Amino acid sequence: xxxxxxxxxxxxxxxxxxxxxxxxxxxxxxxxxxxxxxxxxxxxxxxxxxxxxxxxxxxxxxxxxxxxxxxxxxxxxxxxxxxxxxxxxxxxxxxxxxxxxxxxxxxxxxxxxxxxxxxxxxxxxxxxxxxxxxxxxxxxxxxxxxxxxxxxxxxxxxxxxxxxxxxxxxxxxxxxxxxxxxxxxxxxxxxxxxxxxxxxxxxxxxxxxxxxxxxxxxxxxxxxxxxxxxxxxxxxxxxxxxxxxxxxxxxxxxxxxxxxxxxxxxxxxxxxxxxxxxxxxxxxxxxxxxxxxxxxxxxxxxxxxxxxxxxxxxxxxxxxxxxxxxxxxxxxxxxxxxxxxxxxxxxxxxxxxxxxxxxxxxxxxxxxxxxxxx
Numbered sequence: 001x002x003x004x005x006x007x008x009x010x011x012x013x014x015x016x017x018x019x020x021x022x023x024x025x026x027x028x029x030x031x032x033x034x035x036x037x038x039x040x041x042x043x044x045x046x047x048x049x050x051x052x053x054x055x056x057x058x059x060x061x062x063x064x065x066x067x068x069x070x071x072x073x074x075x076x077x078x079x080x081x082x083x084x085x086x087x088x089x090x091x092x093x094x095x096x097x098x099x100x101x102x103x104x105x106x107x108x109x110x111x112x113x114x115x116x117x118x119x120x121x122x123x124x125x126x127x128x129x130x131x132x133x134x135x136x137x138x139x140x141x142x143x144x145x146x147x148x149x150x151x152x153x154x155x156x157x158x159x160x161x162x163x164x165x166x167x168x169x170x171x172x173x174x175x176x177x178x179x180x181x182x183x184x185x186x187x188x189x190x191x192x193x194x195x196x197x198x199x200x201x202x203x204x205x206x207x208x209x210x211x212x213x214x215x216x217x218x219x220x221x222x223x224x225x226x227x228x229x230x231x232x233x234x235x236x237x238x239x240x241x242x243x244x245x246x247x248x249x250x251x252x253x254x255x256x257x258x259x260x261x262x263x264x265x266x267x268x269x270x271x272x273x274x275x276x277x278x279x280x281x282x283x284x285x286x287x288x289x290x291x292x293x294x295x296x297x298x299x300x301x302x303x304x305x306x307x308x309x310x311x312x313x314x315x316x317x318x319x320x321x322x323x324x325x326x327x328x329x330x331x332x333x334x335x336x337x338x339x340x341x342x343x344x345x346x347x348x349x350x351x352x353x354x355x356x357x358x359x360x361x362x363x364x365x366x367x368x369x370x371x372x373x374x
Contacts, residue, residue, distance in 0.1 A: 001318055001349050002043040002223075004073065005336050006328035007033055007063070009047060009054040013330050016295055018247035023331065025054055027062060033333050034063040034070060040340040041352035044071030046225070046326050049106050051113055057089050064097040073102040073173060073326070078133035079119045079126060080108075084158050086133075087140040090170055091162050099165030105130065105174045105189070107181070109265025110297075121152075123264040127180040128152065134172070134188040141169035173223065177205065178266035186212035189220055191324060195267050196226035196301035197274070198285035203320045223324030224317055227292050227302035228335070230310045230342050241304045244330060245279075245291045253277045256295045263297070271300040287313050299328070311346035318348075 007030050014021040023029055037045055047056040060072035074093070076086040094101040107126045108114045114121075121129060132150035136158065139146045146158035164170060174185045175193035185192050192209050194202055206222055213220045229244070231237040260272045275282055275290040282290045284301065287309055293300020303310045314325060329335030344351065 001314070001347055002324045003344070003347070003349060004044045004046055004071075004324060004326040005033070005037045005042045005339075006326065006332060007045050007047050007059065008328075008332050009056070009059055010050070010052040012332050015243065015247050016245055016292070016330070017249070017252050021331075029333070030054075030059065031063060031066055033336060034067050036333060037336050038067040038070040040336060041344065041350075042070070042336070042340070043324075044073055044100075044102060046073045046104070046328075047075070049075035049077065049104070051116060057093060060101070061093055061096070064093070064100060069100075071100045071102050072097065073104050075104045075106045076137070077106055077108065078130040079114075079121065080117055083133045083136035083153065084140060084155060084160070087137050087160050087169075088162075090137075091141070091160060091164050094164040094166055094170050095162065101166070101170040103170050103172050104193075105134065105172055107176065109263045109268055110259075111264060112262060123178065124180045125152075127176070127178075127184050131184050131187065134184070138169065138188065175225070175267060177270055181266070182209055182212050185209065185220065186216045186218065191221045191223050193223045193225055193324075193326070195271055195299055196224055196288065196303070197270060198288060199316050199320060200285075201270070202317060202322070206321050221323055222321045223326060224322045225299045225326045226328075227299060228310060228327045228329050228339055228343070229289070229302050229304045230307055230339055232306060232342065234306050234309065237304045237306060237310075241289055241291055241302065245294060248291075248295055253279075253294050260297065268297060271298070274301065302329075307342045307346050310343055314347065 009025045009030060011025050012023040034045060047059050049056050056074040060074045064072060090101060090103060107130045129152040132153045136146055136148055136153060136155055140158055140160040141164065146155055148155050171190040172188060173191045173193055174189040176182060176185060194205055209220060229237050229241050231240055257277050260268055271293050274284045275293060277294065284290050287303055287305045289302050289304045290300055292302055303313050327339060329339060
């Protein structure tokens with residue numbers, strides 16, 4: 001089991017829809033989170049993408065030198081960048097980070113935002129373009145010269161002179177729930193990501209994805225994107241969950257639903273269908289809470305509970321085939337510590353050796369017995 005965290009490059013919050021205690025995504029704050037996560041033993045971090053986020057490749061390139069082991073899951077955007085330019089950036093960052101780059105392929109799901117980026121393709125056309133993009137991107141790493149005449153992209157004599165540390169290229173991650181998306185994933189992707197849907201829905205999606213991959217003569221790995229609210233007791237965890245949305249009013253929920261419904265993302269449709277804006281039906285599966293999704297696009301569910309319960313729910317997903325858990329919590333710095341301290345001891349992960357480290361709690365600033373003996 002691999003545990004990733006999240007770098008909030010569009011800002012951080014203590015409560016949703018409430019500015020008090022909010023934090024801008026400064027370099028110093030993002031660095032604090034990355035260094036804490038690296039020290040705590042997380043495997044990697046997801047850097048989000050979108051018009052309200054700082055640019056992911058630049059963020060990763062500034063954080064990689066101040067961390068030791070952390071991997072960076074960074075988005076490439078078919079339609080917003082050329083495959084050759086994306087490959088060159090990927091190769092450079094993989095080399096300069098000593099093989100710590102992971103690639104998140106994002107086709108986009110909001111037609112309004114995409115129009116603002118100059119992209120006017122419909123849903124299936126974007127995945128047709130993504131197929132051509134990934135064909136070129138992958139071939140640039142494995143062939144001496146690339147030529148392709150596609151419906152959307154054309155390249156002649158394409159070359160990538162610099163090698164990567166990871167072979168044949170940095171692993172490709174991808175999330176998309178529509179048939180068009182899953183067919184592209186089956187053809188190209190190494191790790192297929194799902195939003196945090198109830199286990200029964202995730203199982204169906206995994207089985208479908210495995211069938212698509214098998215038809216291509218391939219296998220893929222699986223990951224899941226979730227928030228987490230873990231506390232020493234169940235009562236404390238649910239209290240924290242409810243507090244997170246105590247400033248989310250019905251007007252805000254209605255406005256968010258309008259945004260969600262204009263999107264052509266099947267994954268977003270599935271996330272919204274879990275609650276449909278109804279605050280009375282937020283526990284969509286045992287300990288799986290959809291409160292975040294009332295006002296947030298993308299990852300809208302959180303595992304809520306005490307450490308044993310949350311670990312048990314994660315193991316249920318692992319039994320279905322999920323290997324990578326991309327977690328987050330508000331605010332991300334404090335919750336990274338809380339999650340590692342409470343949850344990691346309960347999970348089948350490589351634990352960081354802290355046997356050489358000590359912490360003393362006493363009125364004397366040291367060990368009480370030693371101080372009294374003196």
